[in-house]
Amino acid sequence: MWLVPSPTDSTGDTQYVDLARDTTVADIRRAIGAGMESVEHIKRYTTLSTAHDQGKTSGTLASGVITELLGRSTGEIGTTTFRAPYTPVAFAALAGRERGELYDPVRVTSIHDWHVEQGAPFEDVGQWKRPWYYPRGGEDMEAAVLRECGAVRGGVGIQDVSTLGKIDVQGPDAAEFLDLVYTNRMSTLKVGRVRYGLMCHADGMVFDDGTVARTGEHRYLITTTSGGAAGVLQWLEDWLQTEWPHLRVHLTSVTEHWATIALAGPRSREVLSRVAPGMELDRDEFPFMSWKDGTVAGHGARVFRISFSGELAFEVSVPWWNGREVWEALVEAGEPLGITPYGTETMHVLRAEKGLPIVGQDTDGTVTPYDLGMGWAVSKKKDDFLGKRSFTRADTARTDRKQLVGLLPADPGLVLAEGAQVVEHAELPAPPVPMLGHVTSSYRSAVLERGFALALVESGRDRIGDTVHATAGDRLVAAEITDHVFYDKEGARRDG
Amino acid sequence: MADFTGESPLASRAGLLAGTSVPGALDIGEIPFLTQIALRVEPEGAAAARVGDALGSPLPGPGASAVAGDLLVLWMGPDEWLVVGEQGRAPDVEEALHKALDGDHGAVVDVSGQRTVVEIAGPRSEEFLNKGCSLDLHPSSFGPGRCAQTLLARTEVTLIRRHGSTPVFWVLVRSSFARHLADWSADAAAEYGGRAALA
Numbered sequence: 001m002w003l004v005p006s007p008t009d010s011t012g013d014t015q016y017v018d019l020a021r022d023t024t025v026a027d028i029r030r031a032i033g034a035g036m037e038s039v040e041h042i043k044r045y046t047t048l049s050t051a052h053d054q055g056k057t058s059g060t061l062a063s064g065v066i067t068e069l070l071g072r073s074t075g076e077i078g079t080t081t082f083r084a085p086y087t088p089v090a091f092a093a094l095a096g097r098e099r100g101e102l103y104d105p106v107r108v109t110s111i112h113d114w115h116v117e118q119g120a121p122f123e124d125v126g127q128w129k130r131p132w133y134y135p136r137g138g139e140d141m142e143a144a145v146l147r148e149c150g151a152v153r154g155g156v157g158i159q160d161v162s163t164l165g166k167i168d169v170q171g172p173d174a175a176e177f178l179d180l181v182y183t184n185r186m187s188t189l190k191v192g193r194v195r196y197g198l199m200c201h202a203d204g205m206v207f208d209d210g211t212v213a214r215t216g217e218h219r220y221l222i223t224t225t226s227g228g229a230a231g232v233l234q235w236l237e238d239w240l241q242t243e244w245p246h247l248r249v250h251l252t253s254v255t256e257h258w259a260t261i262a263l264a265g266p267r268s269r270e271v272l273s274r275v276a277p278g279m280e281l282d283r284d285e286f287p288f289m290s291w292k293d294g295t296v297a298g299h300g301a302r303v304f305r306i307s308f309s310g311e312l313a314f315e316v317s318v319p320w321w322n323g324r325e326v327w328e329a330l331v332e333a334g335e336p337l338g339i340t341p342y343g344t345e346t347m348h349v350l351r352a353e354k355g356l357p358i359v360g361q362d363t364d365g366t367v368t369p370y371d372l373g374m375g376w377a378v379s380k381k382k383d384d385f386l387g388k389r390s391f392t393r394a395d396t397a398r399t400d401r402k403q404l405v406g407l408l409p410a411d412p413g414l415v416l417a418e419g420a421q422v423v424e425h426a427e428l429p430a431p432p433v434p435m436l437g438h439v440t441s442s443y444r445s446a447v448l449e450r451g452f453a454l455a456l457v458e459s460g461r462d463r464i465g466d467t468v469h470a471t472a473g474d475r476l477v478a479a480e481i482t483d484h485v486f487y488d489k490e491g492a493r494r495d496g
Numbered sequence: 497m498a499d500f501t502g503e504s505p506l507a508s509r510a511g512l513l514a515g516t517s518v519p520g521a522l523d524i525g526e527i528p529f530l531t532q533i534a535l536r537v538e539p540e541g542a543a544a545a546r547v548g549d550a551l552g553s554p555l556p557g558p559g560a561s562a563v564a565g566d567l568l569v570l571w572m573g574p575d576e577w578l579v580v581g582e583q584g585r586a587p588d589v590e591e592a593l594h595k596a597l598d599g600d601h602g603a604v605v606d607v608s609g610q611r612t613v614v615e616i617a618g619p620r621s622e623e624f625l626n627k628g629c630s631l632d633l634h635p636s637s638f639g640p641g642r643c644a645q646t647l648l649a650r651t652e653v654t655l656i657r658r659h660g661s662t663p664v665f666w667v668l669v670r671s672s673f674a675r676h677l678a679d680w681s682a683d684a685a686a687e688y689g690g691r692a693a694l695a
Binding site for chain 2: 098105108128162248257321431
């Protein structure tokens, strides 16, 4: 017997034959009612046995049910044509040797083993492993990050930033090309200077950011986000090769030619001067947003005065194979000053205190430079650049778009959840509840001594000072909308 | 360069690669710190011809490499080559290429740190590479001097078959991916008697 009569279901609507395709006895009855007798026809009519198991779990049962409904013998009806795999294939056979350590390529920097030796847990950024934080003496992540943040704001910290993408851009039309792909102007940059830049897709939405250093009359070194490097290079090559083949520009990836080390904090100059005695490092000789070649710990280095924390900071690039040696020399030189290695989490907190967005965290492909409060990085004078035309589009030009603002929970001890929805009132109205936006970044700040967040909020900039509410578990908590820069608004700290 | 110090991408895997090698079958090792200069120039132009004269060998065409004195020149793309030489040659190779370009449009970039070289030699090397690379590596289709950008162990590499009486391949692998490739090699060589365990 294949078919058990049901006291409550005379049609077979709830009697399943194929669990993968949701085929029921009622479906088979319908097929037979439509005049089909062959299992092959019934299979195609009902999609029975066509799912990923190719009928392995339903084929026999289906033949039995059809036999019974037609009043014939199983032998007469037969089965559908069996298809490979006839027997189950183990996932291990499909995976082969791509498992465990070999599951996916892992990319490491030249300083990786030092981070491992210090007991740092790692964060995955694309295929890169980046040190997340460096716990000391049984610290949890929060304690370690507060300590690392305090060290950078009050002394000096050191971070491995080798994973940042680096592209050499050269040719007589390099300046014109960069003016087209960045929202701001790069052609006016003087040799020796550095400028922050945003890249937008043609829709005017931010897709990557980084720094642009002019290394020669016709040569630049640009940086990209760690995860975005390959995508940016491909994007730039696409435009060069298909839209602007007349531009004489060549792009070369140099990401792994250089190991790059960030020194950040009011005492970073002191540390660097100990291992780079020949370099003039004071603020007049080596101003913010400039770069210099020099010798660091005995190796040829390119040093940039750029900062992602708002503090006085230097980024030191040396050939990949000297990365660890120079890192250790800097750590040793900084030891008397309490130099503190810091990871990606501390970097994220410090930049959020300064209101600096992380592309891909505070943006999601629907955010313009204006939404980020970075209209200053969009040129009003350039004839054209990728994204420019979209800024005049009605929806993109709306003034009530979601904008990046700060959020300070009324309870200073509270750290909002990233992704938490922002709503107007403490009491939810009947659904649908209007959503004002969401929290994009949220941390506890050592220097602010409280929890703080960045959020994308409708008309956010016009609402600074308003109280809104954010979801926190099953509660709604009050938070004040603030400017997105929480610390050192006037930028007084960057020169140390 | 008497004062040269450095730690190559596979320095920590030297023992692993030695253990991966199997006498008479497979010999794997890193050739670190080679000079590598990326060159971009219009292939049909006068500048490309001047570069060829300066190197002592015309720039190789698609899928090929060329030996030019003590330098090896790899075709990397329609207007792109990589000039490979002994450690420490970067300044003089760069200067020679700049001089040959003579102000014409082109690019010369020192990328010596960007990749390291892994040499794979021995009668099993072809079969070994084909465990992680789908190119047909038989000498009739990938003979001495051939050069390809391909995937090996899901890692972007430049693969060259060198000239020699026994099979010898060079794999140029990005520095950050090099350890993954070494770890994959240890696993892939186990069936030939490689006794290295995964790090």
